[in-house]
Amino acid sequence: MLDTLLPILLFSALALAAIGAVRRVRLWRQGRPSSVPVIKGLMQVPRRYLVDLHHVVERDKYISHTHVATAGGFVLAALLAIVVHGFGLNSTILAWVLLAATISMFIGSLLVAKRRSPPPSRLSKGPWMRLPKSLMAFSIGMFVVTLPTAGILPEGILQSGVGWIAAFVLAAIIVWGLGEMFFGMTWGGPMKHAFAGALHLAFHRRPERFSDGTGGEHRSTGLKALALDDDSAKLGVEKPADFTWNQLLGFDACVQCGRCEAMCPAFAAGQPLNPKKLIQDMVVGMAGGSDAHYYGSPYPGKPVGEHAGTPHGPIVNRAGGALVDAETLWSCTTCRACVEECPMMIEHVDAIVDMRRFLTLEHGNTPNKGAEVLDNLIATDNPGGFDPDSRLHWAADLNLPLMADKREADVLLWLGDGVFDMRNQRTLRAFISVLRAANVDFAVLGTEERDSGDVARRLGDEATFQSLAKRNIRTLSHYRFSRIVTCDPHSFHVLKNEYGELGTPEAPADYHVQHHSTYINELVVAGKLTFKAWKGGSVTYHDPCYLGRYNGEYEAPRDVLRALGIEVKEMVRSGYRSRCCGGGGGAPITDIPGKQRIPDMRMEDVRETGADLVAVGCPQCTAMLEGVVEPRADIKDIAELVADALIIKMPDEKATQSKAAPTVSRTAEEVMP
Incomplete structure (x- = not known):
């Protein structure tokens, strides 16, 4: 019976899966066009899966081993089941390989079951709780039915007597497994991520993130520019169908593992954001419906079942009742912890900023001080609304060299809008003393420098960002320099990764940009x-998001601290898993309330190390951490620590005539005003 029934079951499941695949593709294609290399992308899937995706998965060794056993076993078992049982190729060797694949898959399913007994809070429940049983059903069913082909059981043992009963039971188990593994893969269910995920790797929005086999780091973190001069182009994303089709595909690839949720600082602070829930809401909007069947953690303070949408309906409705509340989008600090942690390589931050762009550009709907800051940027070229001509008042005693006078320098020092903040002026003074101690040829733009545009872009005001960026690019094109150095990771990021797209042949914007550390x-x-x-x-070091996760610089600041003789006491969440200070993405400006403040949580991480001082490398991190109520550790920028430790050798006046002139050692504090 099974000899006849099994091929029918296999090919019926494949046919239904194919129908589901067509239906799924139509859902994705509701999105805007996006040009992708189809054949090349599909050919890259194995490398991207085995190298790039597993690079992230391997951070959790338990799940890495589980995934290899389960996914590897399933893919091999499914292919061999079609060959051996579907086409009737009775090869003993293939049958034994099929048995090995099902054993691997069964072991993996046991590991999945163990992880979910009980499941961590970040994992989605509901249909996901049946996944271990479905994996077992497929592996056990295929294992037993293959035993006669492998010669372990005699042929025809399931054809009479008790064997018929066993055959019916076995057929039911196989139907269960095929239903979840094949049918559910394209129609919806826990295995949906396997189909959508493979195509997401092929047609990813940021193919630059993937390795090409030549080695080296592959990183793509700059936001994509809007075509503001195209009257037909949408200003941001209003409805799910406004996303590109491969963005919708990426949302559908979500495995609901909750890694993004576990890393999100806004979620931990009790603000109304959960990146996993946000992605699932986009899937709901793509297909049409409500979030009533979402089985993961909700947005803090917002119960499941209140949100619904359609592909062509608004994502955010100011009257309520849409897919997402505006405050959910404004809670994001754009720290990119969710993106860094996602094993499916989904781009959460891109989606959030795309939706912010519509709210800001089309409706002017930026909460709290957002509108004021954007107005200041338009009127005065800085978010604080300060007189642009006062940009160098703090440095009147430093006699800073200006590019307008020099025209050429090795280092162009980008000061950033920290020049208007007394606390950050101390950092800038310290760094200038370092440059002078090392006899660096540097200059500043002075009043020609404008805000880099980072805050405007993260708040969704693409027009103001592009205006600021293009004016800065034109200014920089008038001068010659080897590199740009800045103490601000946010300016560093946009100058390095986001200005290039806005350059022109007359004024290219391909700069060599470095963080001061x-x-x-x-x-x-x-x-x-x-x-x-x-x-x-004792000292600990706080990794700025825009230096670390955005640009991959983790070691240089630590190398500097080690050169000072400091042994860094690392926080549990450091490096690529560093907790955000809460200062990015315009979060201090939109100021969405939660149960606690993000910088307070970060300072608790500091307290756990027992460190007396936190070394930082970002003016926003400095401001946010110094805003934590004392008692707490002291906060110092790396430039300040270096300047405090400098020994500057100066020639003795009486010995200057001698070739072997002795020197007098002084600290930077004695030399600098």
Whole structure:
């Protein structure tokens, strides 16, 4: 019976899966066009799956081993089941390989069951709870039915007597497994991510994120520019169908593992954002319906079942009742922790900023001080509304060299809008003392410098960002320099990764940009700086999101601290898993309330290390962490720590005539005003 029934079941499941695949593709194709290399993308799937995707999955060794056993076993078992049982190729060798594949899959299913007994809070429940049983059903059913083909059981053993009963039971188990593995893969269910995920890897919105076999780091974090001069182009995303089709595909690939949820600072702070729920809401909107059948953690303070939408309906409805509340989008700090942690490589931040763009550009709907900050940027070129001509008042005693006078310098020092903040002026003074101690040829733009546009872009005001960026690009095109160095990771990021798209042949914007910690480390390695011994207390280092996750710079700041004789006491969440300070993405401006403040949580991470001082490398991190109520650790920028430890050798006046002139050592504090 099974010899006849099994091929029918297999090919029926494949036919239904094919119908479901067509239906799924139509859902994705509701999105806007996006040009992708189809054949090349499909050919890249194996490498992207085995290298790039598993690079993320391997961070959790348990799940990595589970995934290899389960997914590897299933793919091999499914292919061989079609060959051996579907086409009737009675090969003993293939049958034994099929048995091995089903054993691997069964072991993986046991590991899945163990992980969900009981499941961590971040995992979705509901249909996902049946997944281990479905995996077992497929593996057990295919294992038993293959035993006669492998020669382990005699042929025809399931054809009479008790064997008929066993055959019916076995057929039911196989139907269950095929239903989940094949039918559910394209029609919806826990295995949907396997089909959508493979195509997401092929047609990813950011193919630059994937390795090409040549080695090196592959990173793509700059936001995509809007075509503001195209009157037919949509200003941001109003409805699910406004996303590109491969963005919708990416949302559908979500495996609901909750890694993004576990890393999200806004979710941990009790703000109304859960990146996993947000992605699932986009899937609901793509297909049409409500979130009533979502079985994961809700947005904090917002019960499941209140949101619904359609592909061509608004995502955010100011009157309520749409897919997402506006405050959910404004809670995001754009720290990119969700993207960094996602094993399916979904781009949450891109989606959030796309939706913010519509709210800001079409409706002017930016909460709290958002509108005021954007108005300031338009009127004064800085978010604080300060007189642009006062940009260098803090440095009147420093006699800073101007590019307008020099026309050429090795280093163009990008000061950023920290020049209007007294606290950050201390960091800038310290860094300038470092540059002078190393005899660096540098200059600043002075009043020619405008805001980099980072805040405007993250708040969704693409028009103001592009206006600021293009004016800065034109200014920079008038001068010659080897590199741009800045103490601000946000300016560093946009100058390095987002200006290039806006450059022109007359004014290209392909700059060599460095964070000041990276440049200081180069000076240390070159032997241009000498330090006195560190005599301070214990130190921990806070990784800025826009330096670390956005640009992959983790070691240079630590190398500088080690050069000072500091042994860094690492926080549990450091490096690519560093917790955001809460200062990015315009979050302090939109100021969405939660149960606690993100910087308070970060300072608790600091307290767990017992460190007396936090080394930072970002003015926003400095402001957010210093805003935590004392008692707490002290906060110092890396430039301040370096300047405090500098030994500057100056020639003795009486010995200047001698070739072997002795030197007098002074600290930077004695030399700088």
